[in-house]
Amino acid sequence: MSAEPATKKAKTDNGNSDEPKADYDAETQKALEEIDACQNEIDSLNEKASEEILKVEQKYNKLRKPYFEQRNELIKKIPNFWVTAFVNHPQISAILDEEEEECLHYLTKVEVEEFDDIKSGYRIKLFFDDNPFFENDVLVKEFFLGSAEPASTSTEIKWKDGMDLAKKNQDQDAKAGKKRSAPGGPPRTFFSWFGDNSDASADDIAEVIKDDMWPNPLQYFLVPDVDVGENGLEGDEDGDSDDEVEDPEGEDFDDGDGEDDGENDENA
Template sequence: MTDAYRQPEAKTFSDALQQKVDALVKDFRKADVELIKHELKLNAPLYKKRADIVSSVKDFWFQALINCMATNVYIDDADHDALSYLSNVEVDRNIDDPRAATITFSFRENPYFSNDKLVKEFSLVDGAKSLEDEFNFLEETKPEKTQIDWKSDDKNLVKLKPTIGGPDSDDFEPGSFFSTFFENTDPEVAGGIGHALIMDFWPGAIDFYTGADDLDFDEDDFDSEDEDDEDEDDDDDAEIDLEDDEPPKKKSKGDA
């Protein structure tokens, strides 16, 4: 009979060696930042090419949003018609400091609002850590409110489907995507959606549209009450994954 499994024993470095280890970790973080900047430069023309290619695909961005489970849960059925006028989505990250970002949703003429673009900005909070330090997107960026010029009250989805409560409340209701994301300034709600758009949806839009991102999954794997993994990825600079507890996706009107 084999011995019972033993938990690995924790080890510590001497003070002098710990200083060298800390310096090495910081160097790795600096390298990560440079890799992110280089990736942004390489991908920029490719994203423009992608936008040109998919511009002729009917409902490309709307369907991709619906198929992305991280965004779908915040899209109410009442949003579908308004989002069907979506013509482009673009994420712009500052090449000098890629942690903050601007997300632009472009729309064709529609009966809901007069804006041709809805821009959501995520700026760094005052006193944000340096690029080489640990970075938490939800804590160190702030979502700015997006002004939406609704054409009439009966088309104002923010009023018709408001966000109720906060993410920690028992009665939390996302309401309309326009309420939960664009007009919302809560770092956890709007920030969580923004992070998912920047890190997941934006680079994988084609896969989400085609369904190549493996959209079939077990709802039990996305228990909103499970907080075991909530702090696992706080050590990454700009690539933090805060989507451990993603809820299941809804189906679009065209899904079987």
């Protein structure tokens, strides 16, 4: 009969002298100490790598900045560039109402600025021409992520009389019984997102703008129109089934049963 395997005990060292420690033989104890020393070296290198990576990111943020500024100047030459890009983005368009889309026709420039140390946060700046919706010429949403409790702030939108789109959409959705967000949460629209600072650490729209839209908005401005069917897939214009495949000489054959159609005709 084989011997029962020895019970392994995890080594604990949490500063509590009352906590029992596992007993190891001298060879195992020596190996554990050497592993711990190796781990300390790895951790030290990881910290140095993080510091160097941060310096590289800061360096390239500075190098990219003039190109972002040049890109924004060129974008100004294209009417409705930003509203088109926003409408074409699947996640942003999902929270855009018709009036909000109309308002974004006055959006002339978007900027995303990371804080100097990068890790502590960033700001999103939306620049607007004079418009019938609000008095502001720039709206800023800032994220402070360096503390134990991430936070965000938003510019107070000075809505013109009767044009508060965030409140209007909430009232309309409440009357219609619509829910745009998680159960119990407020209706989700673009401007209600802008003013919502309840959970800065999980702001998916801000992350989309920062990490997807801002790095390359051109891809969303140029995105082709897609014919979306009932199942959310691109529709087949002529309605033909994929089961029939045309061979190189233009003759149709059925690839589903493995039998040649011409041979079946002769046997008919």
